[in-house]
Amino acid sequence: MQTDWKAWFDTHGSRLMLFARQQTRREADAEDVLQETLARLCEAGRNGPPDLPLVYTALRRTAIDHARRRERRRVREERVAADEPIAFFDEGVEARERAHLVEEALRRLPEPQQEVLILKIWGELTFAQIGETVGISPHTAASRYRYALQALKQQLSPSPL
Amino acid sequence: MTDEELNAFEEELRALRPGPPSARLRARLETLVDERAGDRPRPAAPADTLAWKQRLRRHGHWLAIAAGLALALAVYLWRPFEPLPEDTASANGAPGLAAPSSGEAALAVDAEPRFRAVKARNTLKHRIDEGLVTLDGGLSARRYRFQFVDTIVWEDPNDGSRFEVSTPREELVLVPVHTF
Numbered sequence: 001m002q003t004d005w006k007a008w009f010d011t012h013g014s015r016l017m018l019f020a021r022q023q024t025r026r027e028a029d030a031e032d033v034l035q036e037t038l039a040r041l042c043e044a045g046r047n048g049p050p051d052l053p054l055v056y057t058a059l060r061r062t063a064i065d066h067a068r069r070r071e072r073r074r075v076r077e078e079r080v081a082a083d084e085p086i087a088f089f090d091e092g093v094e095a096r097e098r099a100h101l102v103e104e105a106l107r108r109l110p111e112p113q114q115e116v117l118i119l120k121i122w123g124e125l126t127f128a129q130i131g132e133t134v135g136i137s138p139h140t141a142a143s144r145y146r147y148a149l150q151a152l153k154q155q156l157s158p159s160p161l
Numbered sequence: 162m163t164d165e166e167l168n169a170f171e172e173e174l175r176a177l178r179p180g181p182p183s184a185r186l187r188a189r190l191e192t193l194v195d196e197r198a199g200d201r202p203r204p205a206a207p208a209d210t211l212a213w214k215q216r217l218r219r220h221g222h223w224l225a226i227a228a229g230l231a232l233a234l235a236v237y238l239w240r241p242f243e244p245l246p247e248d249t250a251s252a253n254g255a256p257g258l259a260a261p262s263s264g265e266a267a268l269a270v271d272a273e274p275r276f277r278a279v280k281a282r283n284t285l286k287h288r289i290d291e292g293l294v295t296l297d298g299g300l301s302a303r304r305y306r307f308q309f310v311d312t313i314v315w316e317d318p319n320d321g322s323r324f325e326v327s328t329p330r331e332e333l334v335l336v337p338v339h340t341f
Binding site: 005006021031040098153 | 194
């Protein structure tokens with residue numbers, strides 16, 4: 001891998017993979033979507049790695065295209081049926097339980113809230129960039145983010161006895 | 162919920178690290194980027210050269226199969242010469258040279274190996290899905306790497322001794338993927 005791409009992927013690979021996982025829900029699909037996205041961007045951009053917001057936008061579009069390929073998806077699902085369940089986070093033993101709880105709570109959020117939360121917290125995008133990526137206004141992105149954060153916090157708070 | 166609580170919760174979430182991409186994906190991307198980088202400095206090839214390369218990529222596996230069949234046919238058609246009968250050998254002996262005794266002649270014929278191919282097999286060892294690739298024409302395809310071991314068994318009909326020759330072989334197959 002070229003040095004600039006390697007360094008770029010070392011820095012951003014995990015967060016891109018997280019978004020791909022959220023968009024596809026399966027590890028094999030997430031890998032395919034990320035690879036296809038980077039292939040297209042690599043083909044188009046001859047001057048090194050692209051800007052991160054552009055990658056998120058392309059990743060989201062590729063995931064939508066990917067989801068439309070029903071037949072291929074069905075075959076792939078059969079192939080990866082034995083794969084381990086997808087895990088959002090990579091944590092040590094001590095934090096694994098907490099990460100698992102966060103992941104479960106995150107999965108229970110409505111999908112539009114999930115993607116905004118992921119793009120903001122782990123994608124480190126601004127609300128304007130999130131708006132461009134998802135196709136909503138920055139204001140909507142901000143309010144959606146706040147709802148998501150509150151809902152997540154509420155789910156993770158211990159219920160009163 | 163106060164802003165302070167939300168900020169603290171944000172920080173807690175940020176502390177969670179997303180799982181890294183798998184080594185498999187990294188390898189696929191490295192191949193992809195290296196291929197693209199390899200394409201970059203090359204001068205523009207004539208259109209017919211590109212077309213040939215594309216055809217070769219598309220139909221490379223058929224060429225490999227054809228080459229394998231040709232090899233098998235060549236092995237099948239190749240025959241070692243049958244040993245001459247003892248009488249003929251003696252009759253054709255150079256004049257003035259003493260022919261060996263019949264026992265020695267038989268021993269000499271038996272000692273000479275006459276191996277012929279008696280069995281050939283292709284064993285598929287691995288099928289590796291290398292993911293999606295973009296061809297020169299902008300088409301998407303899924304690339305599979307097949308790893309075979311080709312084995313030919315040779316036998317000496319004189320004494321039934323056998324040996325095997327095994328050769329590893331790889332085939333790349335591109336399956337077009339329709340995107341929309």
